[in-house]
Amino acid sequence: MQSFEYANPATLKEAFAALGSSWEDAAVLAGGTDLLSIMKDYVQSPKRVVNIKGIKELGGISRKGGSMRIGATTTLDELTSNAAIRSSYPGLVQAAMGVTSPQLRNMGTVAGDLCQRPRCWYFRRGFGLLAKGPNGEALVPTGENKFHAIFSNGPAYFVSASTLGPALVALGASVTIASASGNRSVSVEKFFVAPTGDGQREIDLKPNEIVTEILIPVPATKNATYEVRQRELVDWPLSAASVALRMNGNTVTSASIALGHVAPTIWRATQAEKMLVGKTITAETADAAGEAAVANATPLSGNKYKVQLTKVAVKRALLAAAGIKA
Amino acid sequence: MPEYKWPPMNKRKIMGQRLSRLDGPVKSAGRAKYPSDLNPQGLLQAAMLTAPYAHAKIKSIDTAAAKALPGVTAIRLFDKVAPGFEVQWAGQELALxxxxxxxxxxxxxxxxxxxWEILPHVVKDENLAKVGTRAKAAGEKVTGDPDKAYGEADVKLDSEYGIPVITHCCLEPHGQVIAWKGGDQIDYWPSTQAVSTVAGQLASLIGVPAGNINVTCDYMGGGFGSKFPPDPWGAESARLSKESGGRPVKFFLDRATELTIAGIRPSHFAKIKIGAKKDGTITSWMSDSWSSGGAGGGPATPIPYVFANIPNARINHASVSLNSGPQRAWRAPNHPQASFLTCSALTDLAAKLSMDPLALFMKNANLTLREATYTDQLKKAAELIDWKNKYHAPGEGKGSIRRGVGIGVATWGGGGHASKCKVILHPDGTVEVELGSQDLGTGNRTCISMVAAESLGLPMSAIKVKIGKNSYPASGPSGGSTTIGGVSTSTRKASLNALEKLFEKVAPALGTTADQLEAVDSRIQVKGNPNKAMSWKQAAQKMGPSPIEEMGENVPAQAAREGLNTLGAAGVQMAEVEVDTETGIVKMRKMVAVQDCGLVVNPKTAESQVFGACIMSICSALYxxxxxxxxxxxxxxxxxxxxxxxxxxxxxxxxxxxDIQEVHDKRGVIGLGEPCAIGGTAAIANAVFNALGVRVPxxxxxxxxxLNALGNKRYA
Incomplete structure (x- = not known):
């Protein structure tokens, strides 16, 4: 790990002063579950590390207008223990519990989950986010891609590592981003971006900005998350689906379906969402929605199986949201 | 000369008891110091540069900038690393x-x-047709007339299976702390499986007399066969210490390097044809196998495994060299792979015969070297996993979640290695037992204590076991499941030799001769007569001011005659799995391991070995x-x-x-670490076949x- 300065601001203002204009200048530290390992591997070597855990206003879970506000430095453990979150957003709690390591849930934060870097093994071994070989060739399409994207035409083939992302997108959440020049709000869905060139990041965040909170609309939905994971021990999902359904009796009035670990962003299954409107959730409609969700998948040489997993994840998430046993 | 043979099973007081390991509390509390925990005064830290390419030639190398960094004390290039040197795998050592x-x-x-000048590499071996000249035929072995027998067979299997490279993944990575002090005296704390032999190997690498090297390894965090040699980084760490004025240097591989170059288990692939009669009798075997263990090629695949005496067989093998990290022995080298290949083929043959694979394995038990033992073990394992109720025709069942059961078998040697032990009886009544052995986490320390206590008629608390230093009498490296046989024999003999000397000192006071005495319950007494006795402490006082020091030795060539240890262990494992046919995710339900290993010194630590082996099998079968x-x-x-x-x-x-019973116990002590780590992978793979009715090769x-194996097959 390259030597670095350490800043421990008590206020956002102090934090902004410690950040820089490029990613090499400074990195934000919250739980540190990703940043420390990526620094140890020299994949990222910031000159300064800015710990935001001492900034009180970044914590806490509370009602804010028509939304539930989750402070950026709320840990996954605090999130899953919160009664209001548990009762309204089971899909979010299920996603967080998918991080099956209590240690990671104790340290990892909600904003950190959204901002963590992809786990692509080419990226983590120093071949860059777009994973290029010695002659600039794309390594993923013909290489070891069994954990890579099934919804991408390149040049990015990694999958978003965010665990909470699918649930937050399905729930229609937004993030508040602050900098010295003020606040801006962006939907969680738009927060994730697929880079198209070298040097671009996978999230809509600038080096001088900090995610301060996540806002989830309060109106009730039936929501659930289903992850397909190889191990029960802490493991990255092979595919994940989160759904949020607005219902009129047993009839779906609107559906929101977000997929994780299948694209460089959180992937919205819009065709599946549309076909569910006016339907009742049954094994058959859930299965058909799963089919629709993967209809446009473009799997790589070694990850066709993820298409099937994603279809199943959508089906099982829908059945769970509707309270139907698979 | 004392009678060394083991006391009969029903007369043993300590051996055979289920005892917790002596070092459990210090390990659990974190007080046990592993080599990687040591930070002696003046410690320097080392880091290693490794090759970023799988095959490349060094055009130039410049260490000036590194040398100039404040805090750097020395830089060493590894042997031959210079312009013109070709690396053969990514991760190869360059500089320390x-x-x-x-x-x-x-x-x-x-x-x-x-x-660098980058050169072409070959790193994949699943497809033999694609490795070109990297495959070298190892020669053909023919028994009987395999073509005729296969041609005439009622049922024929023609199939292909593979098991890829896995790594040792030691929790404590390879490395050491080492100090090359004045007068060429070396203090050496390696994480090693070979306390008594590693100094000699290091000595020849660095040109220092072996006697100058003091090895200490009280605990070590996993080796599995990969931690015998001092390794090039051990030798270069020593030289760095010398060049840094004798300050101790600590170097342990980082996780990535540990998994890349510190040992791999070779891949094995095979195309297998088996011919059988309608009743399940196997009549012919033909296999074309290939394997790779890195740049040096791959070892032979020992198939057909266990069922070795098939009358008609043709066996071909190719060794494939790859530009990847080198193989090291991995807990039962090549056996788990061979068991997987053979038992998968036998299970698929059973399906072709519409036969229960358990019946097929039993039917052909005469093809093994220990027909009665395997037959008994198959029956016992079947009972424990409830085969009768759990087995169904392959793929039979309802719903998307399917269960299945499968079988794997194992064989191993496990005779004791050369081992010397010194037992010291002190005049104050205390007892020390010294061996240049090592405890890999197996319970070796505990078992030595049990053997000494049993032999001396003392409680274990009265005996201090000292291992982990090369200043103690030489005992073999822990490889091949040879440790327990070696150390139990040398400890037994040294204990009885010391006791005989003590009897000679005590006999006059008890009015008898040494050969009439026995040591029982911390007393020395006339055989069978507790009234003519004295306490151990009183007896010790009779020896005068000098302690009694006696040696005991296990000489492998004599072991069979002496009967204290022997070789030949059999095992059967069965697994029950649950497969989600919609996602392809496999979950373990249950695993059963039936294992004989002769006389079992401590059933609890023995079982613990088998538990660990089952978990390793699950890892290689599923993850x-x-x-x-x-x-x-x-x-x-x-x-x-x-x-x-x-x-x-x-x-x-x-x-x-x-499998503890008189018939096995009489054979003497046999090693266990490896035989129990063999059959599990096959059992799990076969259970998946039983669940699905489709082979995942x-x-x-x-x-x-x-999901690939299922293709479009859907279950509901």
Whole structure:
């Protein structure tokens, strides 16, 4: 790990002063579950590390207008223990519990989950986010891609590592981003971006900005998350689906379906969402929605199986949201 | 000369008891100091530069910038590393740097500039047709007339299976702390499986008399066959210490390097044809196998495994050299792979015969070297897993979640290695037992204590066991499951030799001769007469001022005659799995291991060995696989994230049945570490076949492989 300065601001203002204009200048530290390992591997070597855990206003879970506000430095453990979150957003709690390591849930934060870097093994071994070989060739399409994207035409083939992302997108959440020049709000869905060139990041965040909170609309939905994971021990999902359904009796009035670990962003299954409107959730409609969700998948040489997993994840998430046993 | 033979089973007081390991409390509390925990005064840290390419030639190398960094004390290039040198695998050792901190050492290796000429590499071996000249035929072995027998067979199997490279993944990585002090005296704390032999090997690497090297390894965090030699980085760490004025240097591999170059288990693949009669009698075997263990090629595949005496057989093998990290012995070298290949083929043959594979294995038990033992063990394992109720025709069942059961078998040697032990009886009544042996976490220390206590008629608390130093009498490296046989025999003999000397001192006071005495319950008494006795303490006082020091030795060539240890262990494992046919995810339900290993010194630590072996089998059956990139030649998963091991929630129920009975006990002590780590992978793979009715030909049985094997087959 390259030597670095350490800043421990008590206020956002102090934090902004410690950040820089490029990613090499400074990195934000919250739980540190990703940043420390990526620094140890020299994949990222910031000159300064800015710990935001001492900034009180970044914590806490509370009602804010028509939304539930989750402070950026709320840990996954605090999130899953919160009664209001548990009762309204089971899909979010299920996603967080998918991080099956209590240690990671104790340290990892909600904003950190959204901002963590992809786990692509080419990226983590120093071949860059777009994973290029010695002659600039794309390594993923013909290489070891069994954990890579099934919804991408390149040049990015990694999958978003965010665990909470699918649930937050399905729930229609937004993030508040602050900098010295003020606040801006962006939907969680738009927060994730697929880079198209070298040097671009996978999230809509600038080096001088900090995610301060996540806002989830309060109106009730039936929501659930289903992850397909190889191990029960802490493991990255092979595919994940989160759904949020607005219902009129047993009839779906609107559906929101977000997929994780299948694209460089959180992937919205819009065709599946549309076909569910006016339907009742049954094994058959859930299965058909799963089919629709993967209809446009473009799997790589070694990850066709993820298409099937994603279809199943959508089906099982829908059945769970509707309270139907698979 | 004392009568060394083991007391009869029913007369033993300590051996055979289920005792917890002596070092459990210090290990659990974190007080046990492993070599990687040691930080002696003046410590320097080292870091290693390794090759970034799988096959490349060094054009130039410049260490000036690294040398100039403040805090760097010395830089060593590994043997032959110079312009013109060709690396043969990514991760190959290039340079080692010592510095005042690990951070400085790491910065320094990054400051070494190397200009490379990149050369073509081959890193994949699943497809033999694609490795070209890297495959070398190992010669054909023919028995009987395999073509005729196969041609005439009622039922024919023609299939292909593979098991990829996995790594040792030691929890404590390879490395050492070492100090090359004045007068060429060397203090050496390696994480090693070979306390008594590693100094001699290091001595020949660095040109220092072996006697000058003091080895200490009280505890070590896993080796599995990969931690015998001092390794090039051990020798260079020593030289760094010398060049740094004798300050101790600490160097342990980082996780990525540990998984890339510190030992792999070779891959094995095979195309197998078997011919059988309608009743299940196997009449012919033909196999074309290939394997790779890195640049040096691959070992022979020992198939047909266990069922070796098939009357008509043709066996061909090719050794494939790859530009990847080198093989090292991995807990039962080549046996788990051979068991998987053979038992998968036998199970598929049973399906072709519409026969229960258990019946097929039993029917052909005469093809093994121990027909009665395997037959008994198959029956016992079947009973423990409830085969009768759990087995169904392959793929039969309802719903998307399917269960199945499968079988794997094992064989191993496990005779005791050469071992010397010194037992010291002190005049104050205390007892020390010294061996240059090592405890890999197996319970060796505890078993030595049990044997000494049993032999001396003392409680274990009265005996101090001293191992882990090469200043103690030489005992063999812990490889081949040879330790327990070696150390139990040498400890038994040394204990009885010492006791005989004590009897000679005590006999006059008890009015008898030494040969009429026995040691029982901390007393020395006339055989069978507790009234003519004295306490151990009183007896010890009779020896005068000098302690009694006696040696005992296990000489492998004599072991069979003496009967204290022998070789030949058999085992059967069965597994029950649950497969989600929609996702291809396999979950363990249960695993059963039936294992004989002769006389079992401590059933509890023995079972613990088998539990660990079952977990390793689950890992290699369902999770473990080194992933290497064709274009870059780099290992992509040298971490604990995508190099997957099972966690507690992934292992299901494990039932261990040590086959402890008079008939096995009479054979003497036999090693256990390896035989129990063989059959599990086959059992799990076969259970998946039983669940699905479709063979997943490659392990680990991951979701992608299951769904590919199922193709369009759907279950409901």
């Amino acid at each position: 740097v010592s510095a005042t901190s690990e951070e400085v050492a790491r910065d320094a290796i990054r400051a070494i500039k190397i200009d 473990e696989e080194r992933v290497i990139d064709q274009v870059t030649g780099r290992v992509l998963n040298p971490d604990m994230e995508f190099y997957k091991l099972a966690g507690l929630p992934d292992i299901g129920e494990i039932v261990v049945h040590m 490659m392990v680990p049985v991951t979701a992608d492989r299951v």
